[in-house]
Amino acid sequence: MATEEDIIKWIKKYNKKMGNFWDDWDTEWYPFIHIFDDGSFFTYGVCGEYLECGPVSINFEKAFPTMEAYAKRLGLKGVATITPHNPKAYARLTKGVLKEKKFLGGQWQYYFVREVN
Numbered sequence: 001m002a003t004e005e006d007i008i009k010w011i012k013k014y015n016k017k018m019g020n021f022w023d024d025w026d027t028e029w030y031p032f033i034h035i036f037d038d039g040s041f042f043t044y045g046v047c048g049e050y051l052e053c054g055p056v057s058i059n060f061e062k063a064f065p066t067m068e069a070y071a072k073r074l075g076l077k078g079v080a081t082i083t084p085h086n087p088k089a090y091a092r093l094t095k096g097v098l099k100e101k102k103f104l105g106g107q108w109q110y111y112f113v114r115e116v117n
Helices: 004-018 060-073 087-094
Strands: 032-035 041-047 050-056 078-083 097-104 107-115
Touching: 004 050, 032 060, 041 060, 050 060, 060 078, 060 087, 078 087, 087 097, 087 107
Parallel strands: 050 078
Antiparallel strands: 032 041, 041 050, 078 107, 097 107
16 A cells, blocks of 8 residues: 555656646546555546546556556546647557647647547
């Protein structure tokens, strides 16, 4: 089980790489958080037919099996993520399909989905 110190360590890692976790975590869109034993985490919510991921502190490959299990348990089509980063590289990383792109907040945002079996 993760300790408070473990979680704080991962929040600091997120802040260093991405910005401010507490500002980025919109609890209306992503009201849930999964915390792994090492303190790493991902936030999520359900939007339509997808489990939609919010701020994450870990590598997608590590988190996806848990995200996929939640999506299956909830009877959803798959997992959705949003990124401002290189969409080609992100597609390779997540094995997701680009569904939409929008120019928001001064940058492009790419919406990916990955179906679950």
